[in-house]
Amino acid sequence: MDPRTSAQDVMRCDLCETAVVQMHCDTCLVNLCKACVGEHMVSDQSKKHEVVQFKLRKSTLLFPGCKTHDKQQCTMYCNQCDIPVCDTCLASDQHLGHKLLKILQVLDEKKEKIIKKKNELNDTIHPTYQDIASDVQNRMSQFEKEYGDLSTAITKHGEDWHREIDKLYQKLKAEVDEMKNTQLQTLQKHLDEINKTMSDIKDEIDSLDVAVESNDISKLFKLTFSVESYRKLPQIVLPSLPTFTPCKIKGQDLSKIFGTLSSSSLSSDKHGYSMKTTQKSPEAGSSPLAKQLLDEPETVTTIDTGYGSLYDVACLSDEEIWTSGDDSTMKLYSINQGSQLKSITTKSGNIPTDIAVTKSGDLVYTDYNGTVNIVKNEKIEEVIRLQNWRPRGVYSTSSGDLLVIMDSDDYKQTKVVRYSGSTEKQTIQFDDKGKPLYSSGPYYRYITENRNLDICVSDYGADAVVVVNQAGKLRFMYTGHTPAPKNEPFRPRGITTDSQSHILTADYNNDCVHIIDQVGQFLRYIHCGLSGPWGLCIDTNDNLFVVQYRKRQVKEIKYLSEI
Template identity: 45%
Template sequence: MASSSTAQDVSRCDLCKTAIAQSYCDFCHVNICKPCIGEHISDDYKKHIIVPILQRKSTLIYPECVIHNNKACKHRCTECDIFVCSFCTASKQHRGHEFLQLEELFNTKKHNIQNDADELESQIMPAYEDIAIDLEKQIASLDDQYKKLTTEMSKQREEIHREIDIVINQMEKEIDEIKVKHQSILHKHLDEIKQLQASTQQSLLSLREMEESNEISSTIQYSSKNEKFGMIPPKLKIIMPKFIPKQIQRERLRDVFGEVTSLSTKMEDKEYTSKKPNTSVRELLDEPKVLNRIKAGQKKLRRVACLNEDQIWTSGETADIKCFNIQGVLQNTIKTKSGYLPYDIDVDRDGALLYCDGVIKTVYKVKNDQTEEIIKLQGWTPVNLCVTSSSDLLVTMFSDDNTQSKVVRYSGSSVKQTIQFDDEGQPLYSRRTIWIKYITENRNLDICVSDYGAGAVVVVNQAGKLRFRYTGHTSPSKNQPFKPRSITTDSQSRILTADCNNHCIYILEENGQFLRYIDNCDLKSPMCLYIDNNEYLFVCEDERSTMKQIKYVK
């Protein structure tokens, strides 16, 4: 409170420039002393909003209605996705539509902005700083390390005297070249880190400015970049060359003297998990509600994947993978290489599309209309996939003889991990008999698989160790066998899985405890689920060509 009073004491009137300002105009954003208030509001007293200076920027500035003059828009129509005034809400155009209060949206975005700024400042930027310091230390120690290397070589040179001098000079030249390359790699990586630091700093400054802003339109349009910035690059660790001495034989002097190993570069992954304060917990709505119904132009929708409402990828029982926006306008169409339906689709953080072309045992990546083959299997068929928080790819697959199923983690086209058996050597997943095995990575890095054939959700940790199996929840209204189809997770590490037999969606907490159903949104055999960056749930249903956007969290 003392600091606020001090700030008021030093604030001068923006009109007369001399008197201390006791008030503030929330419309014009100027400090005003009491004598100047009358002059300031004389042009149009209705539009000016005079508040005590300690309450400056406390009045929300609503956008004006484009249809009704001098009316402020205080709601957003969820059906039309536009701001509306009180006259608009009562009009025939919006009859029966659902409206959201802009003040609530504004406050939610403000809260997210503050959390993002705090996260950038307290977690992400220090991580970049740590990498930069480590690189600078490596650069600073290069001379000492390479001096030690040449000293070891000199000791060997003393033993074979003048005959080896020519070879020594040649190999020292090689070391100098390696050192230059070493420095170049470190400087290049340091420059990249410095650029990322600058970007996060600029983002933080922008967020701080937005925290002070009371402009609704720009604030609501804010989209967080923290997930992108939160992808902390791995630390660069370069293995120093080694000098390996050999027994002296004059006829093979070069080979006998030894060799300098080549420069080896190793990237150490730095795990980063976004740590949101408790105040950002998204609680479940008492009554989930359908916000939109999107016509996807597919007779039988089977898959959906999206990052936001501008690009929603869908697929059905044809070779077409179609991209729509939230209004249902077709943006793009991709055809599978085989000409058959894709077994599964997903999108990465850059918005690139990935799909399983199971008929030809291949996983493709499509970006800017360019298709790239990233995984080609033999003896196994890829079925379902998901992109992880570290940009790895998790793929479920079954063997050609239909006797085995497994999960494989890929980095690019390289296998990093295979998950198939528990600690007792028993299969974690059912065989191909009914081969649907949707997969997703939870926020706690658990790997969750909906095993339709086993009637279970199988969850293992990051290392592939079994954590639990969930086999359903007893309920008089859900009397059909539990057969999970699609599976997804949200920002609170809750697990959502579709049960088409019981026409509902199960919500579990991260340790497998049942929380509740979603069964009120006219669901009919839900087949596929996907949660976008705004925490909206997209649902595809069997035999329906319309996809639903559902709000299920507060």
């Protein structure tokens, strides 16, 4: 085997190409044997050749060449011009007064930056992309399963159709057989009657023949005839044959009957992925399943109510909702059946100003007589009685507290108060400069709490959604998005939040619902043919329930899908 062409050959000298490498020129990056070192040194005398043992290759620093003075090495660095400079450059006036550094010092700083970038790439960015790739792979696997389930559902539906069609044509065939048998029996009965009449006529003919041939005159005179009755012929029995009118299949859009498949889409979240970090988020264990906004929200169901005007809705569960309107009765409805299950009448006989449901499933309502009430086992208990204030919106928080937004009796002040039971824990009324956070006046105001514990108020008097943090410090005010669907002023009514910390508010004037994120950025509108949207609530599956004031209906809308 030729050692020069063997896959396991040692490295050879770049000059003679035969001897084993022993030395290395760090200047020219050339591998040399000892015999060729001298020849290499004199081959280009313009360079200072740094020849070292092969195992020490790349140990010699290679200073950059000067771009202005050919063949000069730069040992200094001009910080102002951001370029390496040689001794000739330094002797000139080109860099006079500039801050000059030793290039080795700059080299150390550059290496430090490079090492930091390398560590960031190695420890953070690359692992993050690994996680992203794993996430995409998991989604692909999940999509494979879900698309398989989708195909199975379509196949099963097709089999159901086949069964129903088999039942249908068997039923039609059985009806045809039954009609045929009935009509044949009728015709057979008619035929039997005709045959009997024919037999009677034959008997009469025979009796007439006997009488004619008889010599008994008395018999001839006693003979009676039935010819007159036989002249009246029987009615014609004409059974009508049923006809089969098949529905046209060709040209018929059977998909509308069989079922339709919504279009798929690929969308991206503008917030993107989060960089991987070694620090654990305090809420990581309770992070909700990621969901994305549907391109086209869809109406799931519509529930009609018996109110003259409908205002508020609150989710008791994923199957039941409480509603309130323009009378003193609060009604519980089944979402799936659309039927009323029970009703509760306010203790005072007043119209409730707002309703909510506690985490334990009890109904809470505010009464403009200055009370906040809770319904337990269909019995009403007064929880809070206000003095000189009247409650508006109410919300039961994740911690079990009650948030109440209220007006003073003279309508000059508005504040939010947090209660634990009947004990006042916190009052939110002014910003850091002592200015009111909320408008004053007899306006509708609703309240909710976000997953990040922000307190969100829809302030109709201010034409805004006012969001403060848990401590009551103003975070932002949302005043609508331009252009509005109907180009009408933003007039918020009901407000709610979902598992993604989106804030949703009903815009009565523009017949839509605004979706904003937890920092107040507008995301999109929900339309779905809404008319006068008012109260809002969301169930545990992030289905949105919207009160339609004008139509006295509650619409269930799906607007999120799992990623």
